[in-house]
Amino acid sequence: MTKRADRPIRADARRNRERLLATASRLFADAGTDVSLAAVAKAAGVGIGTVYRHFPTHDALVEAVYRNEAEQLCARGEELLRTQPADVALEQWLGGFVDYAATKRGMADALRSFVASGSEIFAEARRQIVGTLTTLLEAGAAAGTIRPDVTADDVIGATASIFYMPDQPGQGRRVLALVMDGLRHGATGVAAAPATASAPPT
Incomplete structure (x- = not known):
């Protein structure tokens, strides 16, 4: 009986936490991390006590937002590979990476303090x-659609400028298109052989 009664509470708490993270992420991207916990609570439609139960300090909320967005970005990569051709999955994931980079501008000062x-x-x-x-x-x-001599560090280096670009519409996407052109250039264009192939016709 007790365990059953606990389940809705845990589910509500999880939903409240997810709502707070999503709300804080939006507010931080728009106005920086100086946004107060009270403002986050109001925008999320919860009481300030709910915020403190999940995030006892402002820094705890900032750090949780950063971790959550990195985790979501990586989970998106796995999902795209299941549903898209490999090069399309990469391009769409890098588009999400551009968006991820853009949202970090508003968190820059707080993130630097974490490093320190x-x-x-x-x-x-x-x-x-x-x-x-x-x-x-x-x-x-x-799959033969991306050149095989490129590493993750190469791509991160090629896209690093996006983090420091002025907020001009479309500029990050244009850089991404150039990066994708480079990643496709020199690809073999021949998909890898399947693990099991049917016998040739006789």
Whole structure:
């Protein structure tokens, strides 16, 4: 009886946390991380006590938003590979990476303070992103649609300028299109042989 009664509470708490993270992410992207916890609570439609139960400090909320967005970005890569050709999956994922980079501008000062304090937040996110990007690149190379001599670090280096660009409509997407042209250039154009092939006709 007790366990059944607990389930809706846990589900509500999870939904409240997800709502707070989504709301904070939007507010931080628009106005920076100086947005107060009270403002986040109001925009999310919850009480301030709910915010403090999930995120006892402002820094805890900022860090949770950053981690959550990195995790969502990487989960998106896995989903795209299941539903799209490898090069299309890579292109769409990099589009999400451009958006991810853009939202980090409003969090720059707070994130720098995490680095100064010795937080592993950047290293953890980078490991996740490099792993996902490596998987996408390898899938594209196997399909013959992405050149095989490119590493995740190469692509991150090629897109790094997007983090520092002025907020001009379409500029990040234009850089992404150039990067994709380079990634497709020199691809074999021949898909990797399937694991099991049917016998040739006699």
